[in-house]
Amino acid sequence: MSINARILIVARDDTRAGPLAEGLDRLGWRTITARGPYAAMAALADLQIEAAIVDVIGGGEDSLTMARRLKAACAPRRLPVIAIATPSPDIEAAGFDLTLAPPLHPSQAALRLESLVRLAISEEEFELRRETFAERGRRLEHPEEEGGPYRVLAVGEPAPQFLALSNALAEVGAEVVGAFTAYTAFDYLHERPFDAVALWAGENQQEALSISAGMRRNTRLFHLPTLLYQRSDSYVTTAEAYNKGIADVASPDTPETETARRIVELARAYRRQNAIRIALERARSSGLMDAATGLFTRDLFAAHLVRLAQAARARNRPLSVCVLKIAEKPEVTVARAGGWLDRAIPQIGSMVGRLVRVEDTAARLGPELFALALPATGLTAAKAAGERIAAVIACTAFDAGDNRPPFVAEFDIGVAELQPGESAARTLEIAASRALQKQAS
Numbered sequence: 001m002s003i004n005a006r007i008l009i010v011a012r013d014d015t016r017a018g019p020l021a022e023g024l025d026r027l028g029w030r031t032i033t034a035r036g037p038y039a040a041m042a043a044l045a046d047l048q049i050e051a052a053i054v055d056v057i058g059g060g061e062d063s064l065t066m067a068r069r070l071k072a073a074c075a076p077r078r079l080p081v082i083a084i085a086t087p088s089p090d091i092e093a094a095g096f097d098l099t100l101a102p103p104l105h106p107s108q109a110a111l112r113l114e115s116l117v118r119l120a121i122s123e124e125e126f127e128l129r130r131e132t133f134a135e136r137g138r139r140l141e142h143p144e145e146e147g148g149p150y151r152v153l154a155v156g157e158p159a160p161q162f163l164a165l166s167n168a169l170a171e172v173g174a175e176v177v178g179a180f181t182a183y184t185a186f187d188y189l190h191e192r193p194f195d196a197v198a199l200w201a202g203e204n205q206q207e208a209l210s211i212s213a214g215m216r217r218n219t220r221l222f223h224l225p226t227l228l229y230q231r232s233d234s235y236v237t238t239a240e241a242y243n244k245g246i247a248d249v250a251s252p253d254t255p256e257t258e259t260a261r262r263i264v265e266l267a268r269a270y271r272r273q274n275a276i277r278i279a280l281e282r283a284r285s286s287g288l289m290d291a292a293t294g295l296f297t298r299d300l301f302a303a304h305l306v307r308l309a310q311a312a313r314a315r316n317r318p319l320s321v322c323v324l325k326i327a328e329k330p331e332v333t334v335a336r337a338g339g340w341l342d343r344a345i346p347q348i349g350s351m352v353g354r355l356v357r358v359e360d361t362a363a364r365l366g367p368e369l370f371a372l373a374l375p376a377t378g379l380t381a382a383k384a385a386g387e388r389i390a391a392v393i394a395c396t397a398f399d400a401g402d403n404r405p406p407f408v409a410e411f412d413i414g415v416a417e418l419q420p421g422e423s424a425a426r427t428l429e430i431a432a433s434r435a436l437q438k439q440a441s
Contacts, residue, residue, distance in 0.1 A: 005032035005047050007113065010040045010066055011055035016084055016102055020053070023106025029113060037062065037069060044073045048316055050117050050376075053109065056085035057102065067095035077315035078124055080116035082109070087261035098269050100248070101262055107242035108249075115223065115273065121317075121376045122276045122359040128311055129283055132304040138286045143279035149175040150267035151193065155185040155211060156200025156229075161252040165198065165229055168256035172264055182211050189221055195267035199246075201230035209244055216245045223273065225266035229259065277358050284353075290364045293349025301363030302425070305373050308361070309424035312375065319375055319418040320382035323431040324352070324390060324411040326368040331407040335400050340407070341368070344398040348409055351396070355389045371428065379417040386413045412436070 007029050011017035014033075021031040032047065034040035043049060052070050056063045067081040083096040084104050091099045097116055100108065130140045152174045154166050166176045177194075179185040188194075197215070201208040208228060215221040225247035241249050247266050250259040283289070290297050296304065305321070312319035326332060326341075326348075335341040345367065352370050353362050361373040372389075374382050390411040397406035414434030418427045 005030045005043070006050045007031045008040060008043050008047075008049045008052040008070075009033045009055070010037075010052060010059070010063070010070075011035070012058050015058060016055050016104065020104055020106055020109060024109060024113075027106055027110045029110055037066065040066070040070060041073050044070065044079075049074070049079065051080040051082070051113050051120075053082045053084060053104075054096070056083045056091065064090070064094045067097075071095065076124075076311070077317065078120035080113075080120050082112060082116070086258055087265045092265075092268075099262075099265050101254075101258065105238050105242055105249075107239055108247070111242065111245070111247060112269075115269070117376075118357070118359065119269075119273050119276060122273075122280060124311065124315065125359040125361075125375055126276055126279055128304070128307050129280070132300070132307055133283070133286060133288065135303065136288055136300070138288055140279065140283060140286070143275035145271050145275045149173050150195045150264055150271070151175050151177070152196050152198055152263055152267065153177050153179060153185060153188055153194045154198045154200070155179045155182070156198075156208065157202055159200060159202050162198075162200040162202070162229060164256045165200075165259055168260035169198070169263060172257070172260045174260070174264060174267070182207055182214075185211055186214065189215070189224075194224065195270050196263050197224060197226040198263055199226055199228050201228055205230060209241070209246075212245055223270065225270050227259070227263050227266065280358050290349070292346040293353065293364050295349050295353050295370070296361055296363035298363065298365045301361065301365065301371060301373070302428075304361055305424040305428060308373055308375060309418055309427070312418055317376045318378045319373070319427075320377045320379055321416055321418075321424075321427050321431045322372040322374060322382050322386040323365075323414045323428070323435040324370040324372070324386060325414075325432075325435045327410040327412045329407075329410060331400070331405075332409065334404070335398070335407045338401050338404075340398070340400050341409075344409065347396075347398070348393060351393050352389060355392055356385070360385075365432075369432075371431070379415060382415045382417065383413070386411075386415055 009017045009031050017033050024031050032043050034043055054066045071079050080097045083091050083099045085091050085099055086101055087099040133140050152169055154176050156162050169176050179188055199208040212226050227248040228241050228246045229250050238249050248262055284294050288300055349364055356362050363371045365371050394410050400407045412435045414431040416427045416430035
């Protein structure tokens with residue numbers, strides 16, 4: 001048994017679980033397999049499991065109750081649970097977060113796991129922010145998922161197989177918009193919101209993959225799920241498609257109704273993610289944020305960090321704090337003396353806020369001092385996050401006044417991870433001292 005397992009797979013045998021576990025292990029998602037509910041509960045009690053996958057097909061009637069049982073056993077930590085099964089109303093009603101049809105490719109599972117784990121952490125963060133804001137007389141509205149039919153963009157030439165899929169989508173209640181070319185598809189994607197995209201890889205399979213790649217390069221479309229509907233004799237391998245960001249792959253050999261349900265499943269998960277993201281972003285208009293940067297104020301951050309630390313212990317999750325102090329450089333000293341650094345701080349703070357994940361908390365602690373609270377994040381990942389933000393901002397030139405070249409803002413970075421028995425204030429103090437030590441050196 002690996003004590004570092006992140007993913008619990010519940011399956012009676014290795015028919016589907018064996019290859020999946022082996023592939024996920026290679027991709028860095030260390031797994032542990034349980035043959036039944038008792039073994040599954042023991043694994044949840046002993047390990048920091050981030051998500052579970054249940055083989056419903058080979059699990060019998062008990063497998064339909066597993067989602068709720070696993071979630072209850074992990075509370076208050078939110079546990080995403082994926083079902084390996086053909087999507088159906090019964091599976092959805094059983095409490096699974098997502099249903100994926102077999103054969104489940106490890107790369108496909110890894111993409112969905114990353115998305116669902118982040119969603120779970122975001123939902124935990126939203127509940128904590130509601131409590132922090134309520135203490136100050138502000139109410140954060142609970143995320144409301146958008147109603148109405150799921151909107152699906154179907155892209156590709158009007159082949160009979162693809163038209164049949166579009167009809168099947170309409171039959172399961174989806175609203176389908178057709179686009180015959182990549183140009184038309186991106187026009188639609190920029191003009192109106194969609195919940196999923198179906199790409200027909202018929203005669204021109206590379207064009208379908210290029211559309212997916214283009215969506216991955218767009219921050220607004222990055223998380224929009226895509227299903228690649230390709231011919232049975234396609235030369236594009238399943239692994240290649242998933243590695244390019246495709247969320248699911250189907251062929252005309254798959255019944256159109258099943259493929260349509262798979263697209264709707266992806267759309268359902270996407271709407272849920274969108275709802276929580278919008279709810280968290282509403283915090284910026286609460287009236288409690290720093291007026292210049294839109295970040296948490298020092299006092300608000302301190303109160304929220306205490307709550308984050310308490311929750312991290314209760315949920316058996318890591319928590320890290322990163323402090324970013326504008327580094328002392330000759331050009332920065334000149335810009336400060338002329339008041340130009342003060343003018344740049346709102347833009348710098350705004351960039352910090354945009355460069356963190358939606359579940360992270362960014363704050364302005366002082367005139368030139370910023371902090372990040374990173375839930376479910378260990379020390380190494382927190383360092384990487386701080387360095388990434390600093391690198392992006394260091395590529396931006398800020399105005400230094402007439403007859404002076406623009407200046408850049410670099411950061412001294414300090415990071416600390418919450419330790420057992422340690423207070424949130426102490427963790428922040430350690431991170432800040434590490435940043436200041438770098439400045440002094």
